[in-house]
Amino acid sequence: MGAKEKYERRRTRYFRLYEKYNKAINTISNLRLLVFIAGLALTIFLMVIKYYIIMVAIFIVFLFAFVYLMISHDKLFKARLYSSMFVKINEDAIKRLNGEWDSFIDNGKDFLDQNHQYAYDLDIFGERSLFQWISVANTYLGREALRGLLSGNRKDVVRIKMRQEAIKELAGKLAWRQRFSAEGLVVSENMKEPEKLISWANEQNEFYKSSWLAIVVKILPLSTILSLTLAFVTSKVPYYVPSFLVLIQYFLLKYKNRERHEVFKTSDKFSKDIAVYNKMLKHFEKKDFEAELIKEIRNKMTGKTGKPAYEQVNRLSKIIDSISNRHAPFYLIFNILTLWDYRNMIILEKWKEDSGRYLKEWLEGLGMIEALSSLAIIRHDNPAWVMPEIKEKQRNEFEASRMGHPLIVTNRVCNNLDFNSPTKVLLITGSNMSGKSTLLRTAGINLVLAYAGAPVCAEVFRASIMDIHSCMRVSDDLGKSISSFYAELLRIKAILREAKEGKKVFFLLDEIFKGTNSRDRHTGARVLIDELSKTNSIGMVSTHDFELCDLEQSSPKIKNYHFEEYYKDNKIYFDYRLRKGVSTTRNAIYLMRMAGIDIDESLI
Incomplete structure (x- = not known):
């Protein structure tokens, strides 16, 4: 039985129980009122006709009946509450499978930190984030524990394997997990x-x-x-x-x-x-x-x-x-x-x-x-996803087969990545919207899941312990009078410093040095990529600058990969498939025209 069918059956069962308890509560409420009125009337009547012994007996009987009904009402009320919680839990589980989880209230936006080494760039917290997708943590310390696992605070091979073992076991205990979650749903402020x-x-x-x-x-x-x-x-x-x-x-x-x-x-x-x-x-x-x-x-x-x-x-x-x-x-x-x-x-x-x-x-x-x-949900809902092999190695390792983005449910495209020796840098080229940034995020977010101990969206996934660093969404910091370009420089400086210090870094750089002229951008990017390729770190750099692709000729540590688009019926299409080599296409002019910008052919 598939995960969705399990959830639908459980939702139906608990909804029926909810209706059953609701009817029983209404019945007992009416009975309680009837017992109260009848008991009071009989007691007064017997007192008036001076049948005191019978009056006392009747009063005691009706009192016990009233108390019994009150206790039963309380039990049924609690049972109804739990039934409604189970209905919600299973409805949320179905939404998660259908890709409708962006409506979940807790998205972890209070954990957003633009200065984190990767969380902001990889959508770990906030709207449509990894946290929003999987979190069933209701208590403060539960949310903090999940934040810690997703923020890379606990990267130790032994502990990762222990978490994998725990997640596998919890994944198979659906009823237990849902009851545990239901107990926590009544948390107060x-x-x-x-x-x-x-x-x-x-x-x-x-x-x-x-x-x-x-x-x-x-x-x-x-x-x-x-x-x-x-x-x-x-x-x-x-x-x-x-x-x-x-x-x-x-x-x-x-x-x-x-x-x-x-x-x-x-x-x-x-x-x-x-x-x-x-x-x-x-x-x-x-x-x-x-x-x-x-x-x-x-x-x-x-x-x-x-x-x-x-x-x-x-x-x-x-x-x-x-x-x-x-x-x-x-x-x-x-x-x-x-x-x-x-x-x-x-x-x-x-x-x-x-x-x-x-x-x-x-x-x-x-x-x-x-x-x-929370992480066990991934294992339960996606049995085809693999538990990654995480090792502590002298040389950084990253290999993935048919790896896709876990948050993309419909139209997910999977690709292979392999940093086989001596490769250190994958240079990704391609036109706008072709999938370069998504590939970087796919690698990063799966690595985050792997270090947390969770399954990853891939058929094969092997990696060594590395510190993930990204430079993708950099913006101005008006409070500190820092421009986006300078903020990007600071981020890259931190990555380069750690790499040169011998730390094992997995870097993800998207369209670096966007905020300067093309000549300086080419020069800066070329020097940076060359410097990173000489360290013990590995990673990916996406770029529109085809001039950088000749770096592959000067260093066996740098490999070119690209995405392509194709046109049909005067429309642009992307297959999001990663290919070896350099991109030979561009689509900026086409997209500008689609946006209503009239460009003279003679200028192209």
Whole structure:
């Protein structure tokens, strides 16, 4: 069964469940109203005719029925919510396969950085980006983990292979991944930036960790309640004794009350987030995995405390539930009698001491699973794509067969690339719109996926570890008074510096030195290409300047490739096929005429 058929079946199934739960909720809502009215009417009627025993029995029966219906309504409401989430998840998956994913809200535009060495040029973040295509990370740290993988922060052969193994396993667990994603879909704004929660979990208050305070909080309320009971039941305990004890407890509650109030207010704010994290952790830790990386993440969650992370977060959730009872009626009286605020603070501080320092690590682990689950979508949806061979080699290597751009769904054209020795620079020529820039982006974005541990859009893909650098979309920086030409120079300077320092660079240069006259452009480009060919780096340079193509004659490290166009019925067509050699065609005049610019034949 293909990926699309799976998604369509799951969408249909959950939509039917959604409708079923919706009908059940409406039925129970009507039943609840009926039970309430009938119970109230019968109770009043029996009270009027003075059938008190039957009245009490009827009241209890209807009360239980009403409570049962309320609980059932709540369960059905949650089930309906999950069904609607699964419908959305599968609809998004179908859109992704159909190439309609540009409507996804999270496109990672907050990660856009024009100064990044390749992300801006290769459409890693922003509108119609790689991030927008695959991201199912809902938490802040999940999005950060995915950003890190796509930004080239973790280029290590061993870790890449571990991520490949994890992605393969997650790809085969569609139902598990979708449930994990559904648990994260209810994130609040706080979860999008959990630093405050993590900071709060690490705050320590020594006063509430005092052993003497714990003893007082246990013994004093017991003494107060016992003396009150004895004072009411017998005359052996004078009333001033419990009154005095209550007064002591009242003033105890006044002590540091504002401080406790701030802590409790913060805990209320994070209650929903903690409940969601708890569900995500439980769903993750309850599942058995074989991949070493996923086992490593889970072991980090349990190794330092000896207990599953979800159990510890669940304990925190229960503490916060207890704290939230402060908003209940008559809590003030209950609090004065039991010192419940002190009890909550003591157990909260105990939790922070035992587990608070590990919360960040647990949430980062969840974030990495979200990132890997995002990349696993590529494996699941594109089973024909290959897992790349990544090696640490002395000489840079890049070989790809039938490589296409992963973000182009319809009319994708695949090409072969091979930097076989001694080739260092591929010089790409071709007319406007022939596919030069797309080829550079295709190589770059597939290499980004390869280093992240994901499959790539190719039949064969081998590469060594390199630093990707591009110079493609360079614009003016008015804030720094930097022209696009100077910005391009700065980018190229950085690439050349790293290459000359012996670093392994994979460079992608598109139409370099556009902002100057043709003579200087030719001279500068010729010198730059020659310099790069003498380093340990490899890469591609696209150009319209055919004069540069004779560099192949002077150096075996430089190879010419080109794209062509053809004309039919007075229309221009491109096949986007990469060919060896130099381009012999040009189309700028034709395109100018198409744009309405009338050019005299005698000038051509």
